[in-house]
Amino acid sequence: MIGTGAARMADATQIAPVIQPLAEATGVFSYLWLLIALPLLGAAVLLLGGRRTNRWGPYFAVLMVAGAAVYAVVLLVGMLGLSADNRAIGQTLFEWVFVGGFTAPVALQLDQLSIVFVLLITIVGALIHIYSLGYMEHDPDRRKFFGFLNLFVAAMLLLVLADNYLLLYVGWEGVGLASYLLIGFWQYKPSAAAAAKKAFVMNRIGDVGLSLAIMLIFVTFGTVVFDEVFAMAGEASESTLTWIGLLLLLAAAGKSAQFPLQAWLLDAMEGPTPVSALIHAATMVTAGVYLIVRSGAIYDGTIFALTAVMVIGVITMFLGAFIGSAKDDIKKSLAGSTMSQIGYMVLAAGLGPVGYVFAIFHLLTHGVFKANLFLGAGSVIHGMHDEQDMRRFGALRKVMVVTWLTFMAAYLAIIGVPPFSGFWSKDDIIHAAFEVNVFVGVCAILAAGITGFYMTRMVIMTFFGKPRWPDDAHPHESKPVMTIPLIILALGSMFTGMALLFWGDIIDWLTPVTGLEQSPLPFPTVLLEIGTLVVVLIGVAIAIGMYRKEVPVEAPQDVNILTKAARNSMYDDAINDVLVVQPTYSVSRAFIGIDNRGIDGVVNGLAAFVGGSGERLRRWQTGFARSYALAMVGGAVLVVVVLAVVRLP
Amino acid sequence: MSPESYVILAAVLFTIGTVGVLVRRNAIVVFMSIELMLNAANLAFVAFARMQGNLEGQVIAFFVMVVAAAEVVVGLAIIVAIYRSRRSASIDEPNLLKY
Numbered sequence: 001m002i003g004t005g006a007a008r009m010a011d012a013t014q015i016a017p018v019i020q021p022l023a024e025a026t027g028v029f030s031y032l033w034l035l036i037a038l039p040l041l042g043a044a045v046l047l048l049g050g051r052r053t054n055r056w057g058p059y060f061a062v063l064m065v066a067g068a069a070v071y072a073v074v075l076l077v078g079m080l081g082l083s084a085d086n087r088a089i090g091q092t093l094f095e096w097v098f099v100g101g102f103t104a105p106v107a108l109q110l111d112q113l114s115i116v117f118v119l120l121i122t123i124v125g126a127l128i129h130i131y132s133l134g135y136m137e138h139d140p141d142r143r144k145f146f147g148f149l150n151l152f153v154a155a156m157l158l159l160v161l162a163d164n165y166l167l168l169y170v171g172w173e174g175v176g177l178a179s180y181l182l183i184g185f186w187q188y189k190p191s192a193a194a195a196a197k198k199a200f201v202m203n204r205i206g207d208v209g210l211s212l213a214i215m216l217i218f219v220t221f222g223t224v225v226f227d228e229v230f231a232m233a234g235e236a237s238e239s240t241l242t243w244i245g246l247l248l249l250l251a252a253a254g255k256s257a258q259f260p261l262q263a264w265l266l267d268a269m270e271g272p273t274p275v276s277a278l279i280h281a282a283t284m285v286t287a288g289v290y291l292i293v294r295s296g297a298i299y300d301g302t303i304f305a306l307t308a309v310m311v312i313g314v315i316t317m318f319l320g321a322f323i324g325s326a327k328d329d330i331k332k333s334l335a336g337s338t339m340s341q342i343g344y345m346v347l348a349a350g351l352g353p354v355g356y357v358f359a360i361f362h363l364l365t366h367g368v369f370k371a372n373l374f375l376g377a378g379s380v381i382h383g384m385h386d387e388q389d390m391r392r393f394g395a396l397r398k399v400m401v402v403t404w405l406t407f408m409a410a411y412l413a414i415i416g417v418p419p420f421s422g423f424w425s426k427d428d429i430i431h432a433a434f435e436v437n438v439f440v441g442v443c444a445i446l447a448a449g450i451t452g453f454y455m456t457r458m459v460i461m462t463f464f465g466k467p468r469w470p471d472d473a474h475p476h477e478s479k480p481v482m483t484i485p486l487i488i489l490a491l492g493s494m495f496t497g498m499a500l501l502f503w504g505d506i507i508d509w510l511t512p513v514t515g516l517e518q519s520p521l522p523f524p525t526v527l528l529e530i531g532t533l534v535v536v537l538i539g540v541a542i543a544i545g546m547y548r549k550e551v552p553v554e555a556p557q558d559v560n561i562l563t564k565a566a567r568n569s570m571y572d573d574a575i576n577d578v579l580v581v582q583p584t585y586s587v588s589r590a591f592i593g594i595d596n597r598g599i600d601g602v603v604n605g606l607a608a609f610v611g612g613s614g615e616r617l618r619r620w621q622t623g624f625a626r627s628y629a630l631a632m633v634g635g636a637v638l639v640v641v642v643l644a645v646v647r648l649p
Numbered sequence: 650m651s652p653e654s655y656v657i658l659a660a661v662l663f664t665i666g667t668v669g670v671l672v673r674r675n676a677i678v679v680f681m682s683i684e685l686m687l688n689a690a691n692l693a694f695v696a697f698a699r700m701q702g703n704l705e706g707q708v709i710a711f712f713v714m715v716v717a718a719a720e721v722v723v724g725l726a727i728i729v730a731i732y733r734s735r736r737s738a739s740i741d742e743p744n745l746l747k748y
Contacts, residue, residue: 623747625740629670
């Protein structure tokens with residue numbers, strides 16, 4: 001059941017990735033740059049055009065992204081017509097950096113890996129843009145919102161379409177910027193402004209990793225272009241590859257909210273819900289996974305870095321699951337879920353060629369059902385007049401039917417119930433985990449159980465039980481402009497897994513880029529799937545048992561220590577404060593002290609010295625002519641004596 | 650008489666002139682002492698000219714005399730101007746150019 005296709009027999013398979021020659025972009029591919037240019041144009045028009053564009057701006061933005069989505073589908077059809085090993089298209093736009101031996105062109109590379117990302121970003125992005133037309137309808141700054149959304153889509157597309165690390169870094173920074181602008185969109189709220197700053201600063205720490213990695217790549221390989229680097233990857237020393245891998249992991253951890261740089265993701269929920277859906281569920285946070293999988297050739301040479309990736313994935317998988325289980329804010333709970341699911345993807349990527357493909361597969365299915373969940377949560381929040389605390393929800397399934405049904409579709413997908421999409425991708429990851437290490441496989445299954453728990457908790461608290469909302473709240477279903485994207489995404493949550501696997505053959509599609517290794521397990525795969533399902537159902541049952549009856553409107557205070565910790569996001573803010581913030585303040589104060597007392601002291605001291613000596617020297621100006629005469633005589637005598645001493649011998 | 654004695658005489662005169670400049674309070678006497686110093690220098694120049702057997706020292710002595718004359722003119726004019734405004738010829742009195 002782990003996929004179909006010739007690559008997936010029950011026996012061991014090993015397919016090495018192929019460095020596909022970059023075909024020149026002709027015919028239908030010649031407008032490859034349009035993919036980035038369209039949303040960039042939308043952003044430019046909306047942000048630079050100003051208030052004039054207020055009326056039609058949002059629709060223009062939707063059109064730009066929809067246009068990019070349509071073109072992406074056309075590109076996919078074009079690529080399907082090419083042979084399986086030859087699907088990479090390259091388009092050089094211009095030479096950007098040429099300094100001595102270092103060249104970095106602005107060049108785009110479309111291959112099997114990039115196109116799936118492009119499709120995810122543009123299609124889900126277009127749906128979220130349409131949804132935002134309804135969600136942000138009453139916001140006076142909606143034009144700016146759509147401009148920032150378009151900017152984000154453009155930057156993310158640049159990230160996945162770049163053909164060299166430096167251009168990827170440009171897109172990387174661009175999505176970080178767009179994320180900052182969108183999280184802090186309601187900048188008059190101090191919490192939102194602080195959250196935006198926190199996200200940006202923590203992202204920046206990851207960016208240091210990426211820039212150091214790029215420098216190291218250039219020093220080692222002499223180039224930063226992907227294909228050239230990967231062709232030479234086998235020749236570098238293992239320690240160099242390990243350092244590059246660890247630095248890339250740092251970058252991915254920052255962007256994808258993995259341990260130890262995960263604290264910003266929950267605060268990022270301050271942004272409007274479409275932002276959380278697009279950036280912090282479907283796309284930006286997956287950029288780290290893209291980076292790791294794209295750099296597979298580098299990671300293949302270093303077991304240490306791969307293991308580090310895997311460990312970070314496992315830690316974050318559990319961390320996110322625990323946090324999501326205890327948060328009462330629906331968006332924060334979903335954020336914890338995102339953290340956990342990306343932990344799954346990072347875990348799969350850390351398994352090496354065994355897991356690269358499945359990481360991307362899960363990324364795609366997750367993008368669809370997580371966007372569905374977030375947009376559904378947004379619909380609930382919108383209907384409950386911006387209430388986000390799940391303890392004040394309850395029994396909403398009777399009032400918001402479409403939202404409820406679409407949410408349930410995504411819920412079944414995320415916990416991994418067959419035949420919904422999450423089942424296929426998550427079970428592939430669990431299978432791959434068992435191939436590498438039994439302990440990791442058990443961890444993956446346990447996390448799936450916890451996923452079942454917290455998602456069921458969320459569903460019960462929101463949609464079932466008795467209504468706990470105040471009397472003056474009138475929850476209502478959202479408008480079609482919001483529910484239609486929900487329905488489309490729900491269909492995606494149900495069928496994307498099967499569609500990608502059986503009809504689209506996603507594993508075979510991606511294999512030329514990532515490579516694939518598979519070995520059979522000592523027990524039949526069906527047993528694994530049933531076992532996972534059983535663990536998930538146990539999690540579901542526990543949640544039903546705990547939350548079916550009374551859900552207290554105020555969170556109970558006498559809870560065990562794990563719940564307390566999870567409610568405080570595992571004290572990540574406190575830990576960051578002690579480990580990083582306070583030492584930075586101390587160092588900063590020390591430097592300020594050195595600057596004020598030391599450097600200023602030296603300069604001011606010099607000035608004081610000059611002034612003081614001038615003060616003393618001026619007392620020689622006595623106005624007394626005879627003392628001047630004496631000084632002259634004394635000087636003359638001195639000169640004579642010196643001359644005599646010098647000339648005498 | 651050896652030319653060396655003239656040089657010694659010049660040195661003695663120079664010293665007397667220097668002491669006069671430093672010690673005396675009347676501006677005219679200070680000027681006289683300065684003249685004495687200049688004349689001592691002249692004597693030394695001429696003595697050295699004789700010792701060296703050429704006339705360069707005597708030529709320089711002429712120059713010195715001209716310069717001395719010009720300097721006396723200017724100096725005495727200043728002293729007369731100061732005396733007219735202050736009714737005193739002491740060089741200790743005008744000490745306004747001080748800190």
